[in-house]
Amino acid sequence: MNIKTARTGGLALLAIIIAMAPIGFTNTYFYDVGVNAMFNAIVCVGLNLLIGYAGQISLGHAGFFALGAYGSAILTSTYGLPPLAAMLLSAAVVGLLAFVVGRPILKLKGHYLAMATLGIGIIINIVLKTESKITGGPDGMSLGNFSVLGFSIVGDRMWYWTAGVLLVLTVWLALNLIDSPVGRALRAVHGSEVGAEVVGVDTSSYKVLVFVVSAVFASIVGSLFAHKNGFITPDIAGFFHSVELVTMVVLGGMASTFGALIGAVILTLLPQVLAAVEQYEAMILGAIMMGTMIFMPKGLLPSIVASVKRLGGGR
Amino acid sequence: MSLLKVESLSKEFGGVHAIEDLTFSVEAGHIHSIIGPNGAGKTTLFNLITGVYTPSSGRVLFQDRLVSGMKPYELAALGMSRTFQNLQIFFNMKAIENVMVGSHLHLDRRFLPSLLRLPKVTRLDRECRASCAGLMEFVGLAKYLDADAASMPYGALKRLEIARALAAKPRLLLLDEPAAGLNATESREIDEVIKRVAATGVTVVLVEHDMKMVMGISDHITALDYGRKLAEGTPAQVRANPEVVSAYLGAHA
Numbered sequence: 263m264n265i266k267t268a269r270t271g272g273l274a275l276l277a278i279i280i281a282m283a284p285i286g287f288t289n290t291y292f293y294d295v296g297v298n299a300m301f302n303a304i305v306c307v308g309l310n311l312l313i314g315y316a317g318q319i320s321l322g323h324a325g326f327f328a329l330g331a332y333g334s335a336i337l338t339s340t341y342g343l344p345p346l347a348a349m350l351l352s353a354a355v356v357g358l359l360a361f362v363v364g365r366p367i368l369k370l371k372g373h374y375l376a377m378a379t380l381g382i383g384i385i386i387n388i389v390l391k392t393e394s395k396i397t398g399g400p401d402g403m404s405l406g407n408f409s410v411l412g413f414s415i416v417g418d419r420m421w422y423w424t425a426g427v428l429l430v431l432t433v434w435l436a437l438n439l440i441d442s443p444v445g446r447a448l449r450a451v452h453g454s455e456v457g458a459e460v461v462g463v464d465t466s467s468y469k470v471l472v473f474v475v476s477a478v479f480a481s482i483v484g485s486l487f488a489h490k491n492g493f494i495t496p497d498i499a500g501f502f503h504s505v506e507l508v509t510m511v512v513l514g515g516m517a518s519t520f521g522a523l524i525g526a527v528i529l530t531l532l533p534q535v536l537a538a539v540e541q542y543e544a545m546i547l548g549a550i551m552m553g554t555m556i557f558m559p560k561g562l563l564p565s566i567v568a569s570v571k572r573l574g575g576g577r
Numbered sequence: 578m579s580l581l582k583v584e585s586l587s588k589e590f591g592g593v594h595a596i597e598d599l600t601f602s603v604e605a606g607h608i609h610s611i612i613g614p615n616g617a618g619k620t621t622l623f624n625l626i627t628g629v630y631t632p633s634s635g636r637v638l639f640q641d642r643l644v645s646g647m648k649p650y651e652l653a654a655l656g657m658s659r660t661f662q663n664l665q666i667f668f669n670m671k672a673i674e675n676v677m678v679g680s681h682l683h684l685d686r687r688f689l690p691s692l693l694r695l696p697k698v699t700r701l702d703r704e705c706r707a708s709c710a711g712l713m714e715f716v717g718l719a720k721y722l723d724a725d726a727a728s729m730p731y732g733a734l735k736r737l738e739i740a741r742a743l744a745a746k747p748r749l750l751l752l753d754e755p756a757a758g759l760n761a762t763e764s765r766e767i768d769e770v771i772k773r774v775a776a777t778g779v780t781v782v783l784v785e786h787d788m789k790m791v792m793g794i795s796d797h798i799t800a801l802d803y804g805r806k807l808a809e810g811t812p813a814q815v816r817a818n819p820e821v822v823s824a825y826l827g828a829h830a
Binding site for chain 1: 658674677742
């Protein structure tokens with residue numbers, strides 16, 4: 263019962279917040295920030311399936327995000343594919359790539375897996391920088407509007423509502439998955455791999471599955487981000503972007519879908535609030551990461567929920 | 578009929594023979610105990626049978642099918658399940674979800690239906706939750722139905738592993754020291770649970786140090802020492818075997 267109300271209640275609350283937020287938006291810049299926050303939230307909800315639920319780390323997801331972005335740019339600008347087809351084709355290729363590299367590297371654990379995924383991100387970043395004939399190199403690439411069946415998404419407002427619908431959809435899918443046989447198998451992989459194996463869970467396949475799923479989430483958002491911005495550079499594949507994504511998940515709460523979402527929103531808004539001390543952004547990000555690990559290793563939302571429960575349960 | 582046959586099985590760890598040329602078989606419907614002093618190779622044997630380790634040589638046959646070298650999850654699909662001496666609980670989940678993972682093989686675990694929460698998935702999940710609650714009651718965990726696994730005491734977790742293993746609907750259940758670390762009362766309760774499991778037709782292989790339990794519930798006993806078979810037979814035969822007495826019970830005899 264509890265899970266069910268948390269599900270539908272949470273989803274409804276999310277939809278209401280997204281719908282009501284524009285009341286406070288005084289100019290289109292707010293919409294722009296809102297879109298970025300929701301894009302990050304979608305990537306983080308996907309990444310949280312891998313990190314928070316299945317207990318596997320990735321420091322290379324910015325690479326998959328960038329491949330989605332560049333896939334869309336190359337396929338639409340160079341080959342003239344419709345944006346939707348380009349996005350789906352890019353996502354399929356990224357999924358395949360994640361499958362091919364995931365199979366061997368997900369045998370690794372802990373630091374080793376972190377290093378290997380870091381390597382993937384770096385390789386993608388370098389390829390995007392150096393293959394300048396295809397990718398434009400460090401100068402980046404520009405691309406046109408996103409359109410489906412002649413209907414174009416133009417302007418920050420329209421992107422806001424698109425991202426909002428996609429975010430609610432993503433959260434719904436993630437909540438479905440977590441509370442299903444597949445999701446329990448993923449969480450069991452986190453709990454005890456050998457314990458899961460002996461009751462029939464093919465742990466290596468599930469690890470690869472969730473790696474592919476989270477990479478596809480990142481790729482699709484990468485494509486949308488590219489169309490919204492109209493211009494992309496290899497920096498989006500950078501190590502710092504990967505760390506930023508992981509920090510969002512860790513801050514908000516590992517193994518909490520709404521936590522990951524909140525983490526993404528906070529860390530997207532933070533630079534706007536701290537605009538005055540822009541040059542210290544990386545330092546503040548690092549401090550947040552350290553503070554989270556020391557004071558609330560389970561993340562913001564799970565820690566708050568736990569302390570509310572303690573207060574309510576205490577006599 | 579022998580459900581499980583172990584034939585000239587050996588396992589070496591860097592020159593040390595943990596299991597050496599071991600042959601024995603487990604009859605269907607029996608409670609078959611493996612005993613032996615610490616370091617005799619009992620847990621290694623379990624790991625070899627359940628696919629956690631690959632044998633250095635020899636064979637394991639389950640339902641007359643060669644299974645040595647297969648992965649644990651493949652063996653689970655064939656009807657073999659186990660518990661662990663050092664708990665392998667999913668502490669990040671609810672107690673009942675631990676048991677539900679046990680029924681993984683009997684649910685609709687396709688990706689897309691799970692992602693879209695199709696009615697068939699939720700219906701099977703509801704039924705699974707109910708039957709897993711039944712299993713928790715069966716092993717005496719009725720009061721932990723809503724508990725987080727992480728909040729449960731050690732003795733209850735031992736039973737939770739048994740419930741999880743049963744949820745896989747095994748034909749052969751291997752229990753690695755289910756009474757280790759339990760007090761006398763808890764031991765007797767586990768004893769009852771094992772008897773009830775066996776009464777449902779599940780064949781049980783038991784590794785246990787609690788001699789009172791082993792002698793009381795076993796149909797057949799295999800005694801190991803230094804990875805080799807020392808003796809086997811009914812509890813009375815094994816108890817009377819002078820080699821077993823000197824190697825294993827020596828200190829107490």
